[in-house]
Amino acid sequence: MTVSFQPASGPARRTVVAAAGAAGLAVALTACGGSDDDASATPAESGGAADGAADSGGSGGSSDGDVAGGTPLASTADIPEGGGKVFADQKVVVVQPSAGEFKAYSATCTHQGCAVKSVSDGLINCPCHNSNFSVADGSVNSGPATKPLPEVRITVDGDAITLA
Numbered sequence: 001m002t003v004s005f006q007p008a009s010g011p012a013r014r015t016v017v018a019a020a021g022a023a024g025l026a027v028a029l030t031a032c033g034g035s036d037d038d039a040s041a042t043p044a045e046s047g048g049a050a051d052g053a054a055d056s057g058g059s060g061g062s063s064d065g066d067v068a069g070g071t072p073l074a075s076t077a078d079i080p081e082g083g084g085k086v087f088a089d090q091k092v093v094v095v096q097p098s099a100g101e102f103k104a105y106s107a108t109c110t111h112q113g114c115a116v117k118s119v120s121d122g123l124i125n126c127p128c129h130n131s132n133f134s135v136a137d138g139s140v141n142s143g144p145a146t147k148p149l150p151e152v153r154i155t156v157d158g159d160a161i162t163l164a
Contacts, residue, residue, distance in 0.1 A: 071163040076102065076156065084119035084135055091115070092152050093124055094161055095135040102156050104163075105138045105149035116149075124149065 073087055073094055079102060084095030086107050093107045093116055105124065107116050114128035123141055124133040131145035138149035153164035 073104075073154070073161045073163060076159045076161060079161070082122055082135065084124065086116055086118065086124075088115060090163065092163065093119060093149075094154065095119060095124070097122075097136040102154060102161060103135070103138075104152040104154040104161075105133070106152055108149075109145055110140075110147040110149060111143070111145035 071090055073090065073092070074085060076096075079085055079094055079096045081096050081099050084093055086093045088107065091107045092104050094102060094104045096102050108114075109116055109126040109128065109131055111126065111129055111131050114126055116124050116126045116133070118125045118127075119135060122135050124135060124138075126132070126145070129144050131143055132141040133139065133145070133149050134141050138151055140146060140148060155162050155164045
């Protein structure tokens with residue numbers, strides 16, 4: 001009996017490994033790729049108010065369409081100065097950039113539509129790709145997002161914060 005030390009016919013190991021690596025790379029690039037073209041419009045683009053629309057009286061910005069007006073959100077005491085709180089069910093984040101000034105932004109990241117999850121150190125944070133937005137005006141502090149969070153109209157009546 002003769003034993004052959006030749007490998008059976010089929011693709012070489014290098015070919016299989018290279019194909020698996022290429023497939024993995026394609027998946028990774030697809031997951032991290034995309035553009036901001038389909039992201040929400042900024043307040044100015046959507047016909048809403050521009051800079052400074054949310055004054056210390058507590059109203060301002062454009063309506064985001066995803067949130068229902070008149071919905072009670074929180075007490076002013078619930079929103080820390082320099083910070084904020086995410087209301088996931090209403091898809092809105094309410095912040096207090098300075099004492100007595102309340103603003104709200106869409107809680108949907110403008111990069112790829114993930115929900116922002118937290119507010120800390122003056123920044124609204126998206127966990128998906130680590131974009132951060134300023135509580136002062138919703139602008140991008142660090143990307144990959146390139147567009148600011150759209151402002152959402154709120155009203156402050158006494159100590160009650162409500163979607164306008």
